[in-house]
Amino acid sequence: MTQQPKNSFERIYEVVRRIPRGKVASYGQVAALAGNRRWSRVVGYALHVNPDEEGIPCYRVVTKDGCVSSAFAFGGANRQVELLEADGVEFIDGHVDMKRFQWDTPWI
């Protein structure tokens, strides 16, 4: 059923879940898709709780600069890079080429 998330958190989770493989999205982008562009910080908090790491590829979410968050510490930030590379995302000097791998959202 088409679940309509009402809480900001659930909304953010839905957006992150829609991130296609081989692409990455910035916190601000996810926040904007979730409904508000200023939720950037809330997005970070939402992924922090990450109720479903298998359903929510939080590692596909990076900063606007395309850099992985150091606070990820999910076994090491390098771990996130590794996962993204496995998705086909190319990393350059520790950052992603956003203009190439940023999720091309059909968002209006």
Next chain:
DNA sequence: CAGTTGACGGCCC
């Protein structure tokens, strides 16, 4: 109920 925190974003130096 109020205060603090936090996986960011944007602007300034």
Next chain:
DNA sequence: GGGGCCGCCAACT
């Protein structure tokens, strides 16, 4: 190009 400060909003204590 790199580093630092402020601002935004929701959740947590």
